[in-house]
Amino acid sequence: MRTDEQPIRISLFAPKGRMGKAIAAAAAEDPGFEIDQDHGDVLIDFSAPSALQASLDRAMAAGVPILVGTTGLDDFAGSAWPCSPIWSSARLRFSDRRGTSRLWKCTIG
Numbered sequence: 001m002r003t004d005e006q007p008i009r010i011s012l013f014a015p016k017g018r019m020g021k022a023i024a025a026a027a028a029e030d031p032g033f034e035i036d037q038d039h040g041d042v043l044i045d046f047s048a049p050s051a052l053q054a055s056l057d058r059a060m061a062a063g064v065p066i067l068v069g070t071t072g073l074d075d076f077a078g079s080a081w082p083c084s085p086i087w088s089s090a091r092l093r094f095s096d097r098r099g100t101s102r103l104w105k106c107t108i109g
Contacts, residue, residue: 011040019046
């Protein structure tokens with residue numbers, strides 16, 4: 001069991017992607033975080049909409065929360081998938097793509 005003194009272990013769904021590399025670099029500079037692909041406390045996915053189901057399945061199998069930063073998920077809104085937007089901003093973007101950024105809450109299990 002993790003204690004408050006231990007770093008938060010992050011598993012990355014797409015560790016070789018642009019955001020995966022950026023998160024790994026930031027975690028390497030902060031003693032409060034570490035990358036652990038096999039035993040993460042949280043799974044972070046910045047991949048593609050087509051890969052979302054696989055990342056949700058991985059999080060569910062591991063019993064960990066998932067942070068989804070994938071763009072282009074608006075096409076899935078209203079369908080039978082377990083995520084809904086909980087925050088939205090047209091002004092804050094995490095990439096050079098145009099459009100609205102959203103934070104999604106996914107209920108799994």
